[in-house]
Amino acid sequence: MLGAIFGCFGRSTAPASASPLSASPxxxxxxxxxxxxxxxxxTAVDDQPCVFCDVSKxxxxxxxxxxxxxxxxxxxxxxxxxxxxxxPKVHVESVKTxxxxxxxxxxxxxxxxxxxxxxxCGVDPAHQRLGFHIPPYVLVPSSSGRPPxxxxxxxxxxxxxxxFYSIKHLHLxxxxxxxxxxxxxxxxxxxxxxxxxxxxxxxxxxxPRGDLERGGSVGRGKGKVKGISWFADVNQVIKxxxxxxxxxxxxxxx
Numbered sequence: 315m316l317g318a319i320f321g322c323f324g325r326s327t328a329p330a331s332a333s334p335l336s337a338s339p340x341x342x343x344x345x346x347x348x349x350x351x352x353x354x355x356x357t358a359v360d361d362q363p364c365v366f367c368d369v370s371k372x373x374x375x376x377x378x379x380x381x382x383x384x385x386x387x388x389x390x391x392x393x394x395x396x397x398x399x400x401x402p403k404v405h406v407e408s409v410k411t412x413x414x415x416x417x418x419x420x421x422x423x424x425x426x427x428x429x430x431x432x433x434x435c436g437v438d439p440a441h442q443r444l445g446f447h448i449p450p451y452v453l454v455p456s457s458s459g460r461p462p463x464x465x466x467x468x469x470x471x472x473x474x475x476x477x478f479y480s481i482k483h484l485h486l487x488x489x490x491x492x493x494x495x496x497x498x499x500x501x502x503x504x505x506x507x508x509x510x511x512x513x514x515x516x517x518x519x520x521x522p523r524g525d526l527e528r529g530g531s532v533g534r535g536k537g538k539v540k541g542i543s544w545f546a547d548v549n550q551v552i553k554x555x556x557x558x559x560x561x562x563x564x565x566x567x568x
Contacts, residue, residue, distance in 0.1 A: 366401050366483035379430045384423060386430045386488070393499035394443075396435045396490035400427040406484040409446040409551060414558045424518040424548045427488040435490070442519035443489045444548040445505055447480055448563050486548060491520055505550060506541030513549035514556060521549050540566040 369375050369385045376388040378398065389397040400423050406412070412420065427444050431437040493500045507522050540550045542564055554561050557568040 364405060364481070364483050366481050366485060367403075367405055369401060378434050379426065381426075384426050386427065389487070393487075393503050394489040394491070394493050396431065396437055396488075398427070398430065398435070398488040400430070400486040400488055402484060407482050408449050408480070408484060409546060409561045410449050412484075412551070412555055412561060414555050417552065417555050420548065420552055420555065423486050424552075427486055427548075428518050431488050431490070437490045439518070440520050441491045443487075443491055443493075443503060443505075444519045445487055445503065445545050446484070446548070446551060446561075447487070448544050448546055448561060449480070450563075487545075503545055504543065505545050505547040506543035507547070507550070508538040508541060511539065511550070514552055518548050521547065537567045538565060539568050 365373070369377070369387060371377055375385075377385060378388070379386040382403070384400060384402055386398050386400045389399050402419055402423060404419075406416065406419070424444055428439055428442060431442050432439060487503060489503055493503060511522060513521050539553045540546060540561075544563055546554075546561055550566075551561055553568065554566050559566055559568060
């Protein structure tokens with residue numbers, strides 16, 4: 315049900331002052347009409363080459379930073395005034411496939427993202443949000459016949475479908491705050507923090523520190539790191555991996 319709700323929201327639009335967007339190629343091909351099943355639609359997308367394994371300016375990406383391990387570029391469907399993606403050059407399928415062995419990669423990715431937002435875009439760390447979308451992704455028929463909707467960068471040239479689908483290559487969203495209240499972006503990039511959440515240090519971006527930072531007792535949600543959400547803040551992901559737990563849409567306790 316949540317997939318259907320999320321999948322059929324309208325596409326978010328950037329403020330007029332938004333920065334240039336990536337013109338990265340679509341990862342999907344035109345598909346047949348209403349009779350196309352969800353599974354065959356997903357398979358058609360999965361069969362395409364991974365566009366994030368070969369990010370380059372020649373491929374149309376608006377790159378702001380690159381080194382031998384990571385690359386940062388503008389998201390072509392921005393959810394805030396500044397919206398970048400930070401991608402490791404090594405292929406990792408998604409945040410759900412991360413293990414404790416990936417802690418170094420996630421921390422480095424967050425450090426790179428924080429620095430690029432601050433140095434290249436002038437976004438203070440207190441006004442940054444860094445996080446990942448979490449599979450599963452679902453494909454939802456659109457009764458309106460309007461163009462397809464995407465929560466990330468996979469687009470389908472089929473007006474009978476809207477999609478909740480993501481490139482299957484780990485990518486960290488780097489956003490400037492605030493997000494517009496009551497907007498699609500405010501839902502799409504909203505993590506769920508328990509009241510007692512306290513991140514590992516150093517922390518990345520604007521993170522609610524909860525009761526622990528205020529010196530109060532740990533009340534409801536003791537041991538809870540994440541509530542139900544399709545978007546996980548990078549600090550939540552780090553805490554979860556430190557305890558060798560899996561990142562998932564549902565709540566996570568440690």
